[in-house]
Amino acid sequence: MNWLRLELPALAENVALVRVTVGSLAAQLPFTLGDIEEIRVAVSEAFSNAVLHAYPQAPAGGLPGTVTVEARVEGDSLEVSVVDRGVGIEDVERARQPAFSTREDRMGLGFVFMESFMDEVTIRTAPGSGTRVLMRKLARKPPDGKADAGVAGSSGAKA
Amino acid sequence: MDIASRKDGMALLVSVSGELDLHTAREFRARVDADYDRFGARDMVFDFARVSFVDSSGLGAILGRYSRAAEKGGQVALAGPQPHVRRLLELAGVMRIIHTYADVEEALRAMGAKEAAAGGDKR
Ligand SMILES: Nc1ncnc2c1ncn2[C@@H]1O[C@H](COP(=O)(O)OP(=O)(O)OP(=O)(O)O)[C@@H](O)[C@H]1O
Ligand SMILES: [Mg+2]
Numbered sequence: 001m002n003w004l005r006l007e008l009p010a011l012a013e014n015v016a017l018v019r020v021t022v023g024s025l026a027a028q029l030p031f032t033l034g035d036i037e038e039i040r041v042a043v044s045e046a047f048s049n050a051v052l053h054a055y056p057q058a059p060a061g062g063l064p065g066t067v068t069v070e071a072r073v074e075g076d077s078l079e080v081s082v083v084d085r086g087v088g089i090e091d092v093e094r095a096r097q098p099a100f101s102t103r104e105d106r107m108g109l110g111f112v113f114m115e116s117f118m119d120e121v122t123i124r125t126a127p128g129s130g131t132r133v134l135m136r137k138l139a140r141k142p143p144d145g146k147a148d149a150g151v152a153g154s155s156g157a158k159a
Numbered sequence: 160m161d162i163a164s165r166k167d168g169m170a171l172l173v174s175v176s177g178e179l180d181l182h183t184a185r186e187f188r189a190r191v192d193a194d195y196d197r198f199g200a201r202d203m204v205f206d207f208a209r210v211s212f213v214d215s216s217g218l219g220a221i222l223g224r225y226s227r228a229a230e231k232g233g234q235v236a237l238a239g240p241q242p243h244v245r246r247l248l249e250l251a252g253v254m255r256i257i258h259t260y261a262d263v264e265e266a267l268r269a270m271g272a273k274e275a276a277a278g279g280d281k282r
Contacts, residue, residue: 012182019180019212037212037243044214048181107222109215109251116250 038117054086179217208239
C-alpha cells in the first residue's frame with residue numbers, strides 16, 4: 001500500500017504543495033474528479049489551520065513550527081493526517097461548530113468543509129502539545145446510486 | 160493566480176485564474192481593493208470560470224470584498240464558477256449574498272436589472 005510523508009514549516013506558501021501532493025496520491029485510487037477536488041479542499045483546510053492557528057507566536061522573520069502530513073492508501077480508501085505541535089484546541093466541540101472561529105477575520109468553515117468532504121474526521125488535540133487531524137475517504141462508493149450521496153445536503157436538498 | 164480587472168458601468172470586473180487559497184488570497188484582497196478604489200466602482204463581478212480551486216480562505220476573501228462593496232451600496236456576483244466551487248458557496252450558505260451567474264454577461268445584465276427593479280434610473 002502506497003504512502004507519503006511530508007514535513008514542512010507552517011507557511012501559507014506550502015498549502016498548495018501539500019494539497020497537490022496528497023491529491024496526486026489520491027489519484028492512484030478510483031476516486032472521481034469531484035472526490036479529488038474534495039480531498040484537495042479538506043487537506044488545504046487542515047494545513048491552513050496549522051498555519052493560521054497552531055503557532056500564534058512564531059518569531060518575526062523566522063520559521064514557524066513544523067507540520068507533518070501523512071497520506072496512506074488503505075485498500076480503497078485514503079487516509080490523511082495533518083499534525084502540528086502548536087497550541088492545541090481548547091474546546092474541540094466548539095471548534096467544530098459551523099461559523100465558529102477564534103479569529104475575527106475568519107469564517108469558521110474549515111471543519112465544515114473537512115467534515116462534508118471526507119467520510120471520517122477525527123481530531124486529537126491537547127492544549128500546549130498540538131493537534132492531529134485524521135481524515136479518511138473511501139474511493140468506491142457502494143454502487144447503489146448517486147456518486148456523492150454520502151455528503152450531507154448534496155443536490156440542494158437543503159440550502 | 161492571475162488577476163486582471165477593468166471597469167464596466169458601475170462594476171469592477173475582475174478576471175481571476177488559478178487557485179484561491181490561504182497564500183494567494185492575500186494578493187487577491189490587495190489587488191481587488193486597490194482596483195476597486197482606483198476605479199471608483201460600486202459593484203464587483205468576479206469572473207471565476209478559470210478558477211480551479213477555492214477553500215475557506217478564498218471564500219473568506221470573497222466575502223470580505225462583499226463587505227467592502229456593501230458599504231458602498233454595491234453588490235457582488237460570481238460569474239461562471241466551476242461546479243465544485245459553486246458547491247462550496249452552497250455549503251457555506253452564502254448564495255443569498257454572493258449571487259452566481261453562468262457568465263460575465265449574465266452577471267452584468269442581472270445587476271443592471273436588479274438596479275432598475277430597485278428603482279434606480281440608470282442608462
Ligand atoms: N491546528 C490548530 N491549532 C489550533 N487551533 C486550531 C487548529 N485548527 C483549528 N483550530 C481552532 O478551531 C477553530 C475552527 O477552525 P475552522 O477551520 O473551522 O475555522 P477557522 O480556521 O477559524 O476559519 P476558516 O477555516 O473559515 O478560515 C479555529 O478558529 C481555531 O480556534
Ligand atoms: Mg480553518
